[in-house]
Amino acid sequence: MKKIEAVIRPESLGIVKTALEENGFSGMTITRVEGRGRQKGLVQKYKGKEFRVDFLSKVKIEVYVDDKDVAKAVDAIQEAAITGQVGDGKIVILPLEDVIRIRTKERGSKAL
Numbered sequence: 001m002k003k004i005e006a007v008i009r010p011e012s013l014g015i016v017k018t019a020l021e022e023n024g025f026s027g028m029t030i031t032r033v034e035g036r037g038r039q040k041g042l043v044q045k046y047k048g049k050e051f052r053v054d055f056l057s058k059v060k061i062e063v064y065v066d067d068k069d070v071a072k073a074v075d076a077i078q079e080a081a082i083t084g085q086v087g088d089g090k091i092v093i094l095p096l097e098d099v100i101r102i103r104t105k106e107r108g109s110k111a112l
Helices: 010-022 067-081
Strands: 002-008 029-035 042-046 049-053 056-065 089-095
Touching: 002 010, 002 067, 010 029, 010 056, 010 067, 056 067, 067 089
Parallel strands: none
Antiparallel strands: 002 056, 002 089, 029 056, 042 049
């Protein structure tokens, strides 16, 4: 089992959510986050003055999947979120030792 974390642009959320659902991944957790990458934020102008925005608004999506479904989920996220511009985000894949559904006490893949 794996945990897939994707940090994406907020405007990509609807498209990514739909792509995941269409590929059979309906369970997900969404968190509004702020962050920056290599570009260390960006410089904007307001009323003729420049100012730096260090942390940009992003959305983190967390999805738990069986090992056999990792590529399918990652491809769905990447194809939906890509714009080709700086700031498209990152996808991280982490191992899951166990998953437990609280209501039924099911464990492992059955709890996904």
